[in-house]
Amino acid sequence: MKLTGAQILMEMLKEEGVKTIFGFPGGAVIDIYDELAKTDIHHVLVRHEQGAVHAADGYARASGGVGVVLVTSGPGATNTVTGIASAYMDSIPIVIFTGQVPTQLIGNDAFQEVDIVGITRPCTKHNYLVKDTNDLARIVKEAFYIAQSGRPGPVLVDIPKNVAATRIDYKPPKKIQLRSYNPTYKPNMRQLSKAVSLIKDAKKPVIFAGGGVVLAKASKELTEFARKIKTPLTGSLMGLGAFPGTDPLWLGMIGMHGTYRANMSTGACDLLIGIGVRFDDRVTGKTDEFASQAKIIHIDIDPTSIQKNIPVTVPIVGDCKATLELLNKLLDKEDLGDLNEKRKQWLDQIEEWKSTNPLAYVQKDIIKPQFVVEKLYELTKGKAIITTEVGQNQMWAAQYYHFDKPNHFITSGGLGVMGFGLPAAIGAQLACPKKLVVDIAGDGSIQMNIQEMATAAQCGLPVKVVILNNGYLGMVRQWQELFYEKRYSQTCMEYAPDFVKLAEAYGAVGLRATKPEEVEKVLKKGLSIPKAVIMDFVVEKEECVYPMVPAGAPITKMLLV
Amino acid sequence: MTEEKHVLSILVENQPGVLSRISGLFGGRGYNIDSLCVAETTEPNVSRVTIVTTGSKQIIEQIIKQLHKLINVIKVIELTGTEFVQREMALIKVKAKPEHRAEILRMVDIFRCKIIDVGLEHYIIEITGDEDKLSAILSLLKPLGIKEIAKTGFIALSREPKVV
Numbered sequence: 045m046k047l048t049g050a051q052i053l054m055e056m057l058k059e060e061g062v063k064t065i066f067g068f069p070g071g072a073v074i075d076i077y078d079e080l081a082k083t084d085i086h087h088v089l090v091r092h093e094q095g096a097v098h099a100a101d102g103y104a105r106a107s108g109g110v111g112v113v114l115v116t117s118g119p120g121a122t123n124t125v126t127g128i129a130s131a132y133m134d135s136i137p138i139v140i141f142t143g144q145v146p147t148q149l150i151g152n153d154a155f156q157e158v159d160i161v162g163i164t165r166p167c168t169k170h171n172y173l174v175k176d177t178n179d180l181a182r183i184v185k186e187a188f189y190i191a192q193s194g195r196p197g198p199v200l201v202d203i204p205k206n207v208a209a210t211r212i213d214y215k216p217p218k219k220i221q222l223r224s225y226n227p228t229y230k231p232n233m234r235q236l237s238k239a240v241s242l243i244k245d246a247k248k249p250v251i252f253a254g255g256g257v258v259l260a261k262a263s264k265e266l267t268e269f270a271r272k273i274k275t276p277l278t279g280s281l282m283g284l285g286a287f288p289g290t291d292p293l294w295l296g297m298i299g300m301h302g303t304y305r306a307n308m309s310t311g312a313c314d315l316l317i318g319i320g321v322r323f324d325d326r327v328t329g330k331t332d333e334f335a336s337q338a339k340i341i342h343i344d345i346d347p348t349s350i351q352k353n354i355p356v357t358v359p360i361v362g363d364c365k366a367t368l369e370l371l372n373k374l375l376d377k378e379d380l381g382d383l384n385e386k387r388k389q390w391l392d393q394i395e396e397w398k399s400t401n402p403l404a405y406v407q408k409d410i411i412k413p414q415f416v417v418e419k420l421y422e423l424t425k426g427k428a429i430i431t432t433e434v435g436q437n438q439m440w441a442a443q444y445y446h447f448d449k450p451n452h453f454i455t456s457g458g459l460g461v462m463g464f465g466l467p468a469a470i471g472a473q474l475a476c477p478k479k480l481v482v483d484i485a486g487d488g489s490i491q492m493n494i495q496e497m498a499t500a501a502q503c504g505l506p507v508k509v510v511i512l513n514n515g516y517l518g519m520v521r522q523w524q525e526l527f528y529e530k531r532y533s534q535t536c537m538e539y540a541p542d543f544v545k546l547a548e549a550y551g552a553v554g555l556r557a558t559k560p561e562e563v564e565k566v567l568k569k570g571l572s573i574p575k576a577v578i579m580d581f582v583v584e585k586e587e588c589v590y591p592m593v594p595a596g597a598p599i600t601k602m603l604l605v
Numbered sequence: 606m607t608e609e610k611h612v613l614s615i616l617v618e619n620q621p622g623v624l625s626r627i628s629g630l631f632g633g634r635g636y637n638i639d640s641l642c643v644a645e646t647t648e649p650n651v652s653r654v655t656i657v658t659t660g661s662k663q664i665i666e667q668i669i670k671q672l673h674k675l676i677n678v679i680k681v682i683e684l685t686g687t688e689f690v691q692r693e694m695a696l697i698k699v700k701a702k703p704e705h706r707a708e709i710l711r712m713v714d715i716f717r718c719k720i721i722d723v724g725l726e727h728y729i730i731e732i733t734g735d736e737d738k739l740s741a742i743l744s745l746l747k748p749l750g751i752k753e754i755a756k757t758g759f760i761a762l763s764r765e766p767k768v769v
């Protein structure tokens with residue numbers, strides 16, 4: 045069969061089961077777009093390539109599958125870099141196709157030429173420049189495989205224009221053979237039995253679950269594990285939803301803005317079981333004093349995550365799901381004794397921490413941002429898919445919305461990129477058309493990818509944006525308030541657009557609440573409209589997120605309300 | 606945490622960009638490269654990269670794992686701590702004043718190296734050896750005046766009978 049590179053790409057996308065692509069055209073990818081139009085793949089025309097990658101990220105997370113992006117060379121490619129870096133930090137499977145100048149022009153500073161493979165080398169799991177149409181099918185297949193296997197991540201494929209245009213004799217690629225890539229899924233049994241004996245001996249254990257559990261689709265196994273050993277759990281930002289957030293064993297999030305009880309429990313526990321986590325500095329605070337009383341079991345599919353920041357007692361390299369399944373089986377054979385009795389003191393202690401310093405705020409005459417999130421939680425019964433921007437809004441979303449299921453909290457954790465939430469919500473809404481998708485936003489962040497409102501309008505997507513409008517780049521202002529004697533250098537946005545009118549300009553609905561008593565009304569109304577809606581909540585300007593662990597301090601030394 | 610020199614032997618797929626993936630990894634994560642050598646093996650699509658790096662035990666462990674994580678890296682062998690041999694070659698352009706020529710020749714003889722170029726005012730000496738040998742001859746030649754030097758960086762092989 046004689047096919048052009050562009051046609052081969054379409055064949056491969058079909059083979060990979062791709063239904064939706066996020067992209068933006070340009071000269072170097074006209075051939076590909078020409079073929080794309082002949083397929084029934086749904087192409088979502090974004091308004092900025094960064095939005096395409098965040099949308100693919102949201103799509104991947106909400107669907108548990110892979111996101112696909114197509115952009116042109118040069119500026120199209122460079123515009124994707126922030127999105128790729130975010131997906132890389134959060135291990136989200138995305139395949140990005142970039143156009144490139146024809147092979148004979150590469151290296152000549154040709155029009156819209158950029159070495160995107162060089163630029164993205166440190167922020168992709170892998171990347172390719174396709175130099176010959178004969179390699180295209182194999183490379184595309186490898187790209188999808190690498191993106192989704194092991195510890196997932198973004199893979200970029202750079203396709204020169206002539207590679208897309210050249211017609212060759214096409215043979216479907218054979219099975220993938222990557223001699224140098226072989227992720228470990230099955231854990232080492234000896235390590236597992238060491239883990240079991242630590243678990244049996246522990247008096248004050250804590251489980252710390254992260255994004256790896258969500259990525260491995262191991263929530264069921266985690267829940268079984270925690271209940272079996274009657275052990276309380278905390279989670280990283282990326283781990284929210286890995287375990288039911290309303291379960292009595294749930295301690296809340298750990299770390300810089302973690303709950304008092306989660307941080308205190310981690311400080312006092314004698315065994316910490318980290319699952320699908322990487323002990324990032326926002327989690328650990330001062331590493332020397334992190335879980336300093338505890339032996340640590342660390343389960344992760346990526347060996348580089350283990351012993352990187354925190355020395356561990358029992359490292360276990362493996363897929364979270366496979367590992368937890370085996371651990372559960374091993375534990376079933378063990379006599380764990382009367383756990384109710386054994387854990388009583390520990391759980392009582394945690395209960396005490398819970399009651400001494402719960403998450404709290406006082407709602408007076410100005411709307412508190414926490415109140416908006418709490419009301420949103422109530423009205424949606426915790427069932428919405430929540431995306432977030434970055435800053436205080438993100439932390440309040442994490443603290444006051446409780447996630448009972450995985451894949452419902454979609455946030456830029458590792459990179460913390462403002463402008464993530466709206467495009468991610470668009471991606472999530474496309475993946476889950478029947479679900480309510482809400483972007484909890486800040487007034488600063490929302491302006492970073494606001495252009496994607498047009499994408500939502502064009503696709504008829506009923507995404508909801510809840511702006512916690514404090515007039516500030518709030519999280520930075522909070523640092524300035526607490527650590528820089530209130531010198532608010534460049535964090536007050538003295539001018540903001542009228543978000544209600546802005547919504548209307550984009551063909552969406554705009555609503556505003558300025559008083560506490562309007563919050564519920566606006567939320568109810570906004571959530572019920574089957575269109576994109578921006579809800580502008582004018583909130584307390586100088587509210588801070590608490591608890592807060594100052595950067596570099598031990599996580600048990602929290603600033604409290 | 607004591608910092609030590611470590612020799613890593615890395616087998617990689619012989620593909621464009623592999624070397625920049627490796628050097629980028631070291632640069633981006635702040636690891637040291639003391640020396641780096643790369644050339645094809647007997648398998649034309651596989652190259653061997655020999656890296657000498659310095660770091661604490663924990664950093665070296667990270668480096669090895671991070672290297673493994675690169676898709677094009679087939680194998681990483683830490684030679685330090687095992688039986689292995691290690692060589693570097695240097696070309697040394699040394700001032701050769703008439704009154705020093707005999708002494709230089711004597712040294713070349715003792716160190717079993719070669720003179721591969723003779724000029725009016727210099728010799729170029731080719732020497733192969735381990736770190737000690739190279740630094741010994743350099744310190745002896747230094748007083749005579751070293752004009753220029755080029756070194757290959759270290760290559761190394763395990764002495765185990767098993768082929769890795």
Ligand SMILES: Cc1ncc(C[n+]2csc(CCOP(=O)(O)OP(=O)(O)O)c2C)c(N)n1
Pocket residue numbers: 433434435436437438460461462485486487488489490512514516517518519520
């Ligand atoms: C692209 C980008 N630029 C800068 C920052 C640094 N930053 C972190 S939070 C924040 C403030 C965000 O303001 P806003 O969206 O209004 O959220 P708030 O904290 O007020 O809820 C800034 C500037 C960032 N995270 N991302």
Ligand SMILES: [Mg+2]
Pocket residue numbers: 486487488512513514515516517518
């Ligand atoms: Mg703000």
